[in-house]
Amino acid sequence: MSDAPAGPAPATRFAVPGRIAVSNRAAGTWQRATLTEIRRETPHAATFRFAVPAWAGHLPGQHLMLRLRAEDGYVAQRHYSIASPPDDEGHVELTLDHVDGGEVSGWFHTVAKPGDEVELRGPLSGFFAWPGDRPALLIGAGSGVVPLMSMIRHHRARNLTVPLRLLVSARGPEELIYASEYGAETTTVFTRSAPEGVAVGRVAAAHVARLLADPPEGGWEAYVCGSNGFAEHASRLLVAAGQPVDRIRIERFG
Amino acid sequence: MNVTRGFAGRPRVRNDGLPPGQYDARDDWPVLSAEVTPELAASEWTFTVDGLVAEERTWTWDEAHALPPSAYEGDIHCVTSWSKFGVRFAGVSLDAFLDLARPAAEATHAVAYSHTGYTTNLPLADLTGGRAWIVWEYGDEPLPAEHGGPARLIVPHLYFWKSAKWIAGIRLLDHDEPGFWEQNGYHHRGDPWEEQRYSGD
Numbered sequence: 001m002s003d004a005p006a007g008p009a010p011a012t013r014f015a016v017p018g019r020i021a022v023s024n025r026a027a028g029t030w031q032r033a034t035l036t037e038i039r040r041e042t043p044h045a046a047t048f049r050f051a052v053p054a055w056a057g058h059l060p061g062q063h064l065m066l067r068l069r070a071e072d073g074y075v076a077q078r079h080y081s082i083a084s085p086p087d088d089e090g091h092v093e094l095t096l097d098h099v100d101g102g103e104v105s106g107w108f109h110t111v112a113k114p115g116d117e118v119e120l121r122g123p124l125s126g127f128f129a130w131p132g133d134r135p136a137l138l139i140g141a142g143s144g145v146v147p148l149m150s151m152i153r154h155h156r157a158r159n160l161t162v163p164l165r166l167l168v169s170a171r172g173p174e175e176l177i178y179a180s181e182y183g184a185e186t187t188t189v190f191t192r193s194a195p196e197g198v199a200v201g202r203v204a205a206a207h208v209a210r211l212l213a214d215p216p217e218g219g220w221e222a223y224v225c226g227s228n229g230f231a232e233h234a235s236r237l238l239v240a241a242g243q244p245v246d247r248i249r250i251e252r253f254g
Numbered sequence: 255m256n257v258t259r260g261f262a263g264r265p266r267v268r269n270d271g272l273p274p275g276q277y278d279a280r281d282d283w284p285v286l287s288a289e290v291t292p293e294l295a296a297s298e299w300t301f302t303v304d305g306l307v308a309e310e311r312t313w314t315w316d317e318a319h320a321l322p323p324s325a326y327e328g329d330i331h332c333v334t335s336w337s338k339f340g341v342r343f344a345g346v347s348l349d350a351f352l353d354l355a356r357p358a359a360e361a362t363h364a365v366a367y368s369h370t371g372y373t374t375n376l377p378l379a380d381l382t383g384g385r386a387w388i389v390w391e392y393g394d395e396p397l398p399a400e401h402g403g404p405a406r407l408i409v410p411h412l413y414f415w416k417s418a419k420w421i422a423g424i425r426l427l428d429h430d431e432p433g434f435w436e437q438n439g440y441h442h443r444g445d446p447w448e449e450q451r452y453s454g455d
């Protein structure tokens with residue numbers, strides 16, 4: 001692993017470091033975004049739709065930075081994955097968990113209403129982006145499904161035929177974000193409670209084995225998103241099941 | 255920027271140690287690597303200084319531990335907005351390694367690279383003069399794997415993505431060469447006090 005690399009820069013096992021080039025101008029400019037709609041997803045999560053007239057566009061999987069400002073000039077900023085697909089021009093949708101005591105998610109869930117303005121910069125990070133080219137396996141838990149849903153929506157909107165599979169984990173059916181939107185590409189896993197006859201438990205080797213089955217030519221690109229604990233668990237299962245480490249992309253929500 | 259209607263935020267605690275836009279994560283230590291945490295045993299770990307040096311050198315775990323110990327006690331700042339105060343990392347000052355490899359006069363920049371293939375670029379001046387360490391302890395415990403154990407680089411005066419986890423080596427160059435996040439839109443230097451998060455900041 002510590003082979004002396006040949007070129008001027010060390011050889012990297014991230015064969016393709018980013019999936020796309022990121023526009024530095026878009027990433028560097030704060031833009032005004034107007035909240036136009038709030039949709040409840042679960043008792044603890046809601047989707048917030050914004051009009052962002054100057055939005056430069058994004059790819060599924062990318063995130064943005066959002067900031068709120070108080071009267072005294074105090075600013076709070078956080079990262080959020082983009083839930084909406086790229087074709088939803090001039091708009092972005094975010095889905096936020098209501099974090100207990102959360103400064104920013106608390107404002108969204110208790111104060112925000114249509115017409116409110118916030119500021120955004122992005123899209124950010126090409127690493128987790130999926131342009132819709134390679135066959136992809138998506139594994140997410142909780143709000144970790146947000147950037148993966150952008151991929152699913154993009155796949156549908158464009159009628160893409162490239163294989164795409166999603167494994168999504170939630171505490172129970174009522175906590176499953178985007179529950180009505182999943183199709184044949186999706187397997188759900190419930191960790192605390194499940195409908196009659198459905199098993200309860202965490203994502204396990206058997207789920208991952210099924211996900212990896214019948215690999216397409218050239219193999220899968222894997223995208224894992226969720227809390228750090230979930231990302232560690234799921235990425236270990238992928239490695240154990242034979243997925244190459246340099247084809248696992250991880251977005252950790254911290 | 256306009257005031258956000260109805261946003262008060264948390265009660266402010268004045269904290270001169272907090273760079274702009276950062277918050278105090280207290281006991282939290284979020285993990286934000288984009289790669290799979292490697293299973294790297296201390297016995298397999300090595301650290302190399304190469305590129306524009308008089309003598310390319312590689313140290314094993316035991317050889318690195320034979321160098322004079324040095325610790326960092328202070329704060330760390332992550333680009334995702336959290337800062338952590340009063341942390342302690344122990345290992346060896348990067349100067350001790352560089353002194354043995356002897357950087358060439360024309361070396362101006364460096365790329366730090368990890369056993370996973372992660373890379374990050376730094377001006378050489380940010381790595382010398384007691385400002386960078388190779389560390390294997392956090393608090394008084396071995397550095398956990400998800401935080402870069404068995405050993406990582408720390409450059410605490412810059413955003414923490416410069417502090418490459420699972421450090422494998424430092425390559426000295428006569429030019430700047432963007433690393434992993436820097437190719438993905440992040441700032442080349444990453445000074446938290448200048449709020450250099452993304453390129454263009």
Ligand SMILES: Cc1cc2nc3c(=O)[nH]c(=O)nc-3n(C[C@H](O)[C@H](O)[C@H](O)COP(=O)(O)OP(=O)(O)OC[C@H]3O[C@@H](n4cnc5c(N)ncnc54)[C@H](O)[C@@H]3O)c2cc1C
Nearest residue numbers: 078079080081095096097099101102103104105143146253
């Ligand atoms: C790349 C990325 C993408 C993300 N995408 C999403 C997404 O799509 N959806 C989503 O819901 N989240 C997402 N997150 C997480 C998001 O950025 C925020 O961390 C989350 O919304 C919590 O922010 P908050 O302001 O509500 O909570 P915070 O105020 O940051 O609080 C978080 C926790 O820390 C405690 N805490 C923090 N600071 C203090 C303090 N000073 N005093 C006391 N307690 C404190 C709080 O009590 C709480 O338990 C993403 C994160 C990253 C890095």
